[in-house]
Amino acid sequence: MNTEHTHQHDAEPFGPVVYSYTRAQAVADGFQVEVTKTASEAGITFPVFLTRSVFDSFVAVPPGVTAQDEAGRLWDMVWMLRFAIRRIPSLAPTGGEGQGEGTRSRLPFALYVRNDNRAAKLVKLIATCGPLDLDDPQPAITVMLPDEDRRPRPSLSRRTGEGRGEGNSVWWGGDLLPTPYPPKASPLDSSLCW
Numbered sequence: 001m002n003t004e005h006t007h008q009h010d011a012e013p014f015g016p017v018v019y020s021y022t023r024a025q026a027v028a029d030g031f032q033v034e035v036t037k038t039a040s041e042a043g044i045t046f047p048v049f050l051t052r053s054v055f056d057s058f059v060a061v062p063p064g065v066t067a068q069d070e071a072g073r074l075w076d077m078v079w080m081l082r083f084a085i086r087r088i089p090s091l092a093p094t095g096g097e098g099q100g101e102g103t104r105s106r107l108p109f110a111l112y113v114r115n116d117n118r119a120a121k122l123v124k125l126i127a128t129c130g131p132l133d134l135d136d137p138q139p140a141i142t143v144m145l146p147d148e149d150r151r152p153r154p155s156l157s158r159r160t161g162e163g164r165g166e167g168n169s170v171w172w173g174g175d176l177l178p179t180p181y182p183p184k185a186s187p188l189d190s191s192l193c194w
Contacts, residue, residue: 023049023133023140032142033059035074039141042078044085047132047140050077054143058113058123066117076111081127081143084109108146 026032033055039048050059059077061068084107107127112120125143132140 020134022135035078038071038074039078039081042075042082044078044082044141046129047138048078048081049140049142051142051144051148053145053148054125057115057145058111058125062115064117065115068114073113076113077125077143080109080111081141084127106149 023032027034027049031052032049033052034047034049036047036049039046054077059070059074061070061073088107105128107129108124109127110122110124113123114120124146126146126149127141127143128149129139129141131137
């Protein structure tokens, strides 16, 4: 038996990484916006990021809209995220190993946003919890549009079928969490993943 080949296979079972894009690169390129400071003021202890689509559509104030400011709109968003996270115990799975009814890798939440000078409209968003970055496994929250992590990314999906946001899930309020984070911890009352 060729032990050199076996060890190489164990180190990289799917072969060498062809391409990686880190969260730090996404923030630097403007594809994500870090809002951790405001989120921590709302009581969320994890780093929080918004996709550029969410930030531009629901935090940035459209031209001509009166009685709105970016800080207030951001606060509304992270405050509603906080309430969605607080509801997690009622969403906890009933089965073992995180596979029971109620397990979630995506946490839906909603808020009213006014993007014109008329009545506010209900906006539905999704929050996911996953590693902060490729080299930093601490938990981080990403807020996105409901279909944003399901859309294929053109640069990756044409060749490999990857990049659809389906990997590295963390179960919200469940039992399937990357070690060393214990299950059912809340980002509101501890620094551990929920």
